[in-house]
Amino acid sequence: xxxxxxxxxxxVMALGLAACGGGSTPAATQAPAATAAPAATQAPAATxxxxxxxxxxEASDGGDSITLxxxxxxxxxxxxxxxxxxxxxxxxxxxxxxxxxPGVKLNLEVVSWNDVYTVVDTRIANNNAPDILNIDVxxxxxxxxxxxxxxxxxxxxxxxxFFPSFIDQxxxxxxxxxxxxxxxxxxxxxxxxxxxxxxVEVPSTWAExxxxxxxxxxxxxxxxxxxxxxMTTDEGQAAFAYYTWGNGGxxxxxxxxxxxxxxxNVEAIEYAISLVSDGFTNPNPATQTRYDLQDMFxxxxxxxxxxxxxxxxxxxDKGGNINMATAALPANEGKTGxxxxxxxxxxxxxxxxxxxxAARNEAIGxxxxxxxxxxxxVGWVSMEGFLPAVNSAVAALVASDDSFAAWLNVLxxxxxxxxxxxxxxxxxxxxxxxxxxxxxxxxxxxxxxxLQAQLMG
Amino acid sequence: xxxxxGKKWRxxxxxxxxxxxxxxxxxxPILIVFRLSFSEISKAGIVGDxxxxxxxSDAVSLPAFKTVMRNTLWWVLSVVGLSTLFGxxxxxxxxxxxxxxxxxxxxxxxxxxxxxxxxxSVWNYIIKYEYGNLNNLLLNLGIIRQAINWRSSYQVEFVWxxxxxxxxxVPFVTFCVLSGLQSIDSSLYEAATMDGAGxxxxxxxxxxxLVRPSLTVSTVLNIIYVFNxxxxxxxxxxxxxxxxxxxxxxxxxxxxxxxxxxxxxxxxSVIGFLxxxxxxxxxxxxxxxxxxxx
Numbered sequence: 001x002x003x004x005x006x007x008x009x010x011x012v013m014a015l016g017l018a019a020c021g022g023g024s025t026p027a028a029t030q031a032p033a034a035t036a037a038p039a040a041t042q043a044p045a046a047t048x049x050x051x052x053x054x055x056x057x058e059a060s061d062g063g064d065s066i067t068l069x070x071x072x073x074x075x076x077x078x079x080x081x082x083x084x085x086x087x088x089x090x091x092x093x094x095x096x097x098x099x100x101x102p103g104v105k106l107n108l109e110v111v112s113w114n115d116v117y118t119v120v121d122t123r124i125a126n127n128n129a130p131d132i133l134n135i136d137v138x139x140x141x142x143x144x145x146x147x148x149x150x151x152x153x154x155x156x157x158x159x160x161x162f163f164p165s166f167i168d169q170x171x172x173x174x175x176x177x178x179x180x181x182x183x184x185x186x187x188x189x190x191x192x193x194x195x196x197x198x199x200v201e202v203p204s205t206w207a208e209x210x211x212x213x214x215x216x217x218x219x220x221x222x223x224x225x226x227x228x229x230x231m232t233t234d235e236g237q238a239a240f241a242y243y244t245w246g247n248g249g250x251x252x253x254x255x256x257x258x259x260x261x262x263x264x265n266v267e268a269i270e271y272a273i274s275l276v277s278d279g280f281t282n283p284n285p286a287t288q289t290r291y292d293l294q295d296m297f298x299x300x301x302x303x304x305x306x307x308x309x310x311x312x313x314x315x316x317d318k319g320g321n322i323n324m325a326t327a328a329l330p331a332n333e334g335k336t337g338x339x340x341x342x343x344x345x346x347x348x349x350x351x352x353x354x355x356x357x358a359a360r361n362e363a364i365g366x367x368x369x370x371x372x373x374x375x376x377x378v379g380w381v382s383m384e385g386f387l388p389a390v391n392s393a394v395a396a397l398v399a400s401d402d403s404f405a406a407w408l409n410v411l412x413x414x415x416x417x418x419x420x421x422x423x424x425x426x427x428x429x430x431x432x433x434x435x436x437x438x439x440x441x442x443x444x445x446x447x448x449x450x451l452q453a454q455l456m457g
Numbered sequence: 458x459x460x461x462x463g464k465k466w467r468x469x470x471x472x473x474x475x476x477x478x479x480x481x482x483x484x485x486p487i488l489i490v491f492r493l494s495f496s497e498i499s500k501a502g503i504v505g506d507x508x509x510x511x512x513x514s515d516a517v518s519l520p521a522f523k524t525v526m527r528n529t530l531w532w533v534l535s536v537v538g539l540s541t542l543f544g545x546x547x548x549x550x551x552x553x554x555x556x557x558x559x560x561x562x563x564x565x566x567x568x569x570x571x572x573x574x575x576x577x578s579v580w581n582y583i584i585k586y587e588y589g590n591l592n593n594l595l596l597n598l599g600i601i602r603q604a605i606n607w608r609s610s611y612q613v614e615f616v617w618x619x620x621x622x623x624x625x626x627v628p629f630v631t632f633c634v635l636s637g638l639q640s641i642d643s644s645l646y647e648a649a650t651m652d653g654a655g656x657x658x659x660x661x662x663x664x665x666x667l668v669r670p671s672l673t674v675s676t677v678l679n680i681i682y683v684f685n686x687x688x689x690x691x692x693x694x695x696x697x698x699x700x701x702x703x704x705x706x707x708x709x710x711x712x713x714x715x716x717x718x719x720x721x722x723x724x725x726s727v728i729g730f731l732x733x734x735x736x737x738x739x740x741x742x743x744x745x746x747x748x749x750x751x
Contacts, residue, residue: 117714121502140500140717233695233715283586283606286698287614301587425500425717436698440611 066363069130070108073116073344075182076384080110088379097370104363129349131360132367134181136344136419138170142177143422148348150176153361154368161372161390166343169416178347179368180389182381184308185410186238186340187326194224194303202304202327206246206271209330213280216303227275228293228305231285231439236432237417238340239285242306243268245338246331251418251427258423258455260431261448268332269435269444276439286436298322308342309407310385326406341414343389346371387411423455430454487730494727498719512724519721521700521708528615529684529705536622536686537679541672543623544630549664551631552638569628577692580621584608611701614694618702621689626682630675637671638664673744677737684733705729 072083081087084094094106109130111119116135123129129146141147150159150170159167162179170178190202195212198219203209213226231239244250249264259265275281282288282296294311296302298320305311306329315322331337346368354360370376378396381388387407388397397404418424434447494512497505516522551561568576583590584607592604608614641663649659687706690696696703696711703711705725713722 121714121719125502125504144499144501144503146501146503233697233711284608286611287608287694296587299588425715429716433699436701440698440701 064359065103065105066359067105067107068132068360068363068367070106070132070134070367071116071120071130072108072110072134074110074112075386078383082380082383083108083110087383088376093376096376097367101363101366101370104366106367129351131351132346132348132364134344134346136342137424138178138345138347139172139420139422139424141347141349142172142175146349147177148350148361148364150179150348153348153364154179155365158365158368158372158390161392163389163391163411165412166389169343169420170345172420178345180343181346181371182384182386182389183341183343183411184310184386185407185414186242186306186308186329186342187410188304188329189297189307189311189324189326190304191297191300191302192323192325194300202325203330204328205330206332210275210278210280212304213275213278217280222279224300225280225282225296225302226304227281228296228302229272229276229281229285230288230290230293231272231432231435232287232289233429233432234289236435237428238290238306238342239272239435240265240269240431241340241415241417242329243272245340245415246329246335247271248332248335250415251431252421256418256421258421258427258452260427260434260455261445261452266445266448269438269448271332272435273438273444286439294318297324309387309403309410313385339410339414341411341416343416427451427455490723490730491727494720494723496720498723500717500719502719508720512720513728515718516721516724516728519712521703525700525703525705525708528701528703531615532619532622532686532690532704533680533683535619536626536683537676540623540626540679541630541676544627544675545634545668545672547627548631548634548638549660552635565628565631567628568625569632571625573625573686573688574692576625577621577689580617581693584617611694611698615702618690618693621693622683622686625689626679630679633671633675634668637668641667669744673741677740680736680740681733684729684736 072079074080078087082093084092086092088096094108097106098104120130120133120135124141124146133141138147159176159179166180166183167176170176170180188202194216195202198212198215200212200215201208203212209227216224216226229239230236241250244262244265247264247268249259249262249268251258251260253259253262276285282293282302290307293302293305294307294314295318297305297307297311298315298318300320300322307314312324315324329337329339348361348364351360371380372390372392374392374396377388377390378393378400381393382397382400387404388394394404394408398408417428421427430451431448434442434444434451437447438444493504495507495509497508497511499505547565551558551565586592586604586606586608589604589607591607592601595601596604608617645663645667646659649663654662684704685706686704687710690702690704690707691710694702696707700708700711706729709722709725709729712718712725
């Protein structure tokens with residue numbers, strides 16, 4: 001009897017501990033799964049607990065006041081201060097918005113990129129979706145009928161202010177489901193001094209890239225990596241885009257259908273893998289993220305890297321003093337390279353329980369008007385070094401910083417990931433897995449064929 | 458009589474808060490996960506209809522499933538097995554009287570007292586090829602002439618993960634065993650010495666049987682903890698390349714929040730839970746039967 005009781009107790013204990021799962025080895029039961037995510041390049045996630053987590057979206061605050069639940073992603077160390085601290089000229093976004101828009105309250109939470117998917121998914125599963133969400137993806141939410149069409153809440157003058165090529169990225173079946181909040185563009189950054197010392201020009205074709213890499217490798221006797229590649233789960237899809245777009249391929253064909261296993265793509269990824277196996281790159285592209293590469297570039301250990309427009313700020317923040325310049329991404333002979341644009345979005349969720357839908361939509365519109373008002377928006381975009389998504393901000397940004405003009409041109413010509421397609425999650429993870437398997441010795445064509453077959457099946 | 462009945466129920470009254478807490482925060486979530494594993498879950502996380510065992514069949518037919526299960530087995534066996542062995546040996550050593558014993562004990566607890574994410578990040582820096590401490594140290598000592606890529610393949614990376622797992626788990630085993638060792642009456646060893654018993658004989662016939670309860674506790678807890686361990690693998694490789702260094706816990710996290718296959722991820726977590734119950738239950742049963750026989 002005692003034995004049975006002890007066994008039962010032990011099992012209960014096991015149940016309990018297992019349920020607390022995601023935990024850890026005995027050393028640290030305190031590290032829950034999501035917060036244990038490493039690449040925490042930003043400050044800890046939700047340092048600002050929502051003021052009223054339990055408050056219903058449409059809480060009545062003495063009269064006709066509407067409360068909007070807003071989730072904003074943490075782009076950098078200043079985001080929290082801007083929205084909730086004193087980063088907006090001594091005040092913050094929430095206070096300023098509420099004072100200018102009586103009747104609308106914001107329950108705004110800044111969440112780190114590491115946690116935001118977990119937070120949003122959990123809230124949706126618990127029927128507690130935010131009213132306004134800032135995130136990168138939108139197709140799943142739109143396809144499952146969770147989002148409001150943008151035209152329901154966004155004033156026309158604002159909608160017309162967005163760059164049309166940006167808005168096009170958020171359209172499914174002719175309906176706009178989200179608006180871009182900001183963008184960044186990628187370019188090839190190179191260490192000018194290093195290339196001059198070696199006596200080579202920045203490469204514009206794949207063949208030149210190999211020659212230049214060999215020259216750098218020989219000159220520095222392997223002490224400097226000529227070229228950086230990130231094929232991690234963080235950004236492996238970007239690597240896929242850089243090389244396939246530079247070879248006339250890409251995620252989709254001319255009709256917009258998935259074509260991940262095209263001949264151009266296979267050739268492009270085989271080329272990228274050959275750069276690794278020839279020793280021209282950082283040695284562990286499957287685990288060395290873009291931030292590792294940027295660190296190496298800042299430390300003078302890497303000669304060339306494809307990075308977003310914020311790299312100069314990143315390098316100087318790290319104490320690096322690199323004489324750098326930008327160039328177009330190298331492409332295969334006779335092909336044109338295309339820069340990669342990355343865009344995040346703002347979207348509004350439906351809330352059938354809201355007593356007055358029109359008033360709610362109007363409140364969401366007020367939020368957007370305030371957010372994109374050049375007086376507020378220019379500060380927000382330039383604060384973290386991003387590129388704007390609305391025309392009205394361009395003049396002010398270019399006036400404040402000359403380099404913006406060049407980047408806006410890049411942005412004008414770049415391609416975006418096909419995030420409006422429902423299978424994007426699967427494709428993104430699929431191409432990363434294909435790249436990583438190829439790095440471990442797998443065959444590129446059979447990897448991509450398998451992914452394409454999954455997408456067709 | 459009423460008084461007696463009161464006495465009989467009183468212990469349960471004291472236990473009630475714990476029972477309520479366990480029911481709300483442990484049993485209820487477990488039941489929810491079981492229910493979810495039989496339901497269709499959309500990419501955005503909306504729970505749909507009952508779909509029987511489809512999530513389970515989807516989970517086990519994932520291409521990475523076999524690799525992940527094999528990794529998990531190696532991970533648990535190597536970390537639990539070797540940390541138990543090393544922990545036991547270290548406990549025997551620091552149970553001896555020597556100068557600085559207290560300092561050694563204090564140092565030993567460091568790996569255990571530090572957050573796993575920090576530990577794994579630090580080890581990432583130590584074995585970094587470009588400017589890692591290990592390469593710097595060996596280069597400065599003149600032991601190597603060229604930096605070594607300590608992460609030359611995913612197999613090697615997985616071995617590193619296991620090594621870090623062992624490193625952080627050893628202190629726990631050591632202190633469990635040490636508590637068992639300190640409860641052994643020294644007169645037993647004196648009597649055995651008088652009878653002419655050697656080191657191995659005393660270890661086998663006195664030490665091991667008497668620390669078995671401590672070893673049982675540490676092993677069962679370790680199986681559960683190590684199986685569920687997330688931070689080391691996630692921080693060091695995120696399962697890359699292509700799930701080849703994933704264990705079950707990191708795999709199901711990636712499956713849920715990166716691949717957005719929440720149904721199969723939930724099914725996998727139930728499978729993991731059942732495996733753990735089975736392992737822990739079987740181990741306890743086996744050990745307790747032995748103890749009773751003994």
